Amino acid sequence: MFNIVAREELNPTVTKLVVDAPFIAKKAKAGQFVIIRSHELGERMPLTIADYDREAGTVTIIFQIVGKSTKILNGLNVGDEILDFVGPLGVPSHIEGLKRVCVIGGGVGCAIAYPTAKALHDNGAEVTVISGFRNKDLVILEDEFKAVSKNMYMMSDDGSAGEKGLVTNKLEELLLAGETFDEVIAIGPLIMMKFVCAVTKKYDVKTVVSMNPIMIDGTGMCGCCRLTVGGEMKFACVDGPDFDGHLVDFDEAISRSRQYMKFEAQARDEDCN
Ligand code: FES
Incomplete structure (x- = not known):
């Protein structure tokens, strides 16, 4: 289970969650994503890692309320838990050599x-x-x-x-x-x-x-x-x-x-x- 340590509504349809996930925070790179499932019967949702803090062991996700699963996710508060939080997945963004x-x-x-x-x-x-x-x-x-x-x-x-x-x-x-x-x-x-x-x-x-x-x-x-x-x-x-x-x-x-x-x-x- 992955604990939500901070929550902020960035606008009426977009919410930011900071999640305690130290192993993912340790390895995450820009451009990668996590797949999450908020509860047992929940849909698997890919969400890009919006930020991470290796020291604090947290990963930030930002999502828009589009369907039922994101609506349920939006209903979670600080102290609530997300059932599955898997990652980091995908190839990191290529940034080397770009000026x-x-x-x-x-x-x-x-x-x-x-x-x-x-x-x-x-x-x-x-x-x-x-x-x-x-x-x-x-x-x-x-x-x-x-x-x-x-x-x-x-x-x-x-x-x-x-x-x-x-x-x-x-x-x-x-x-x-x-x-x-x-x-x-x-x-x-x-x-x-x-x-x-x-x-x-x-x-x-x-x-x-x-x-x-x-x-x-x-x-x-x-x-x-x-x-x-x-x-x-x-x-x-x-x-x-x-x-x-x-x-x-x-x-x-x-x-x-x-x-x-x-x-x-x-x-x-x-x-x-
Ligand atoms: Fe199944 Fe990419 S999500 S192949």
């Missing part, structure tokens, strides 16, 4: 983008962050990103936070103005990552995306997390979650991600007490 990087986070994807931005910063890279939200009420991790970036731009759909517009508008503005990056790292909704890749392809900038498909075992056995990358089948849990964005078949990934949306919404709206 100038643009990290783009969309919505709750910022929770995944932050540890990567922090790891790059700690490794001496000059980090530009572009974060995007629907509106000011959904903004998360603003101070955290500022602390690890040289330049930080925030975009919102309605202009209530930062500038009005999409992350791709800001990215293209920077590239048009002659900004250069060794790599762009984009993490957020599939549609956002698809269009970030369309922009960077035009400017020939290497782009890495973090894919977060449905997962069951997280060890390459079930095939549930399969994606097509460069015409080959890859498993996000063991080959990723980071992939070359210019090679990912986003249309296929988007169509697969929509398969269970109706069931997720139904389950979330049921009384799950």
Whole structure:
């Protein structure tokens, strides 16, 4: 059992939990994830490690309330326990040798983008962050990103936070103005990552995306997390979650991600007490 030692609501639909998990904290690296099950009959959920503290032995996860399982998880408080908390899983983000990087986070994807931005910063890279939200009420991790970036731009759909517009508008503005990056790292909704890749392809900038498909075992056995990358089948849990964005078949990934949306919404709206 894994004890929850801190809990914070970052916005009305996004919650941060700090969990006592010393063995995972010891080995965790940016870009990796855990699979959790909050109770015996609970669904297995992959959640990216948003932060870790090796000394305190804690791992931080940040999640959005999407379906029944995340609703149940959101109901847990400090002192409550999570039944299974398995990891670290997946290949850590590649950060070595990168000097100038643009990290783009969309919505709750910022929770995944932050540890990567922090790891790059700690490794001496000059980090530009572009974060995007629907509106000011959904903004998360603003101070955290500022602390690890040289330049930080925030975009919102309605202009209530930062500038009005999409992350791709800001990215293209920077590239048009002659900004250069060794790599762009984009993490957020599939549609956002698809269009970030369309922009960077035009400017020939290497782009890495973090894919977060449905997962069951997280060890390459079930095939549930399969994606097509460069015409080959890859498993996000063991080959990723980071992939070359210019090679990912986003249309296929988007169509697969929509398969269970109706069931997720139904389950979330049921009384799950
Ligand atoms: Fe089963 Fe990746 S989650 S193969």
